[in-house]
Amino acid sequence: MEALTRIAHVSARVAAELTPAELKANSAAQMAGLAYGLAAIGPGIGIGMIFGKAIEAMARQPESAGMVRTTMFLGVAFTEALALIGFVAFILLKFA
């Protein structure tokens, strides 16, 4: 708790020393990073669920492993696209 209070004091002091433009740029960078981080969490959970279910399916029916892996691979690639969209949004908002 004491550490958090100290961080808040330091942040407030740093924020007070920044010009409004610097403060805005600083906030934008923080928010862009946060957005990218949040955008990567969902696909991470999704890929974990896809693989967990695929492994379960292959364990139950090993003869259907080829079909399961085909659909699994496409599902994972689609889920990754969400993270890529988050990354692209971050890059375009921050640097373009």
Next chain:
Amino acid sequence: MKSDDPQYTSVLSMHDTGPAPEAAIVRDIIKRGMYVAPVIVGVSAFFWGANGAWSGAYGLAIVFGNFAVAAWMVSYTAKISYALMMGATLFGYIFRLAVIAAAVFLVRNASWVELVPLCMTIVIVHVGLLFWEMRYISLSLAFPGLKPKQISTQDQLLNQ
């Protein structure tokens, strides 16, 4: 269920014994990507000039590389164990995302890079090629009888 039970199969010991479907999928995706590559580069060049064309081509290379590495990781680790495949894919996801981020960050200030066509190419080509491939995959899964069979050279010679 105990590990000394002969019916018991540990997920750690299960592994792939057949051909890897991921390699075939990615070969198809890259082949179709080659068809659309001139269009992507041309559109980028039309709107953003030569820098746009280079950026579009770089974006295509990133997407193809990402698919190829993903397929290689899955098919290679599946031959060892499915548990390793799961671990490799989950950590591979983070690794590949980091590599893509690094690939874009490293060149973002280069003179030949336009960020808009680069980023748009990465997303549009990735999703577009997946949808294109999904049409064929879903058709093969729904109607396996329609799937074209591979005919060996020996069979072709016998049929003649």
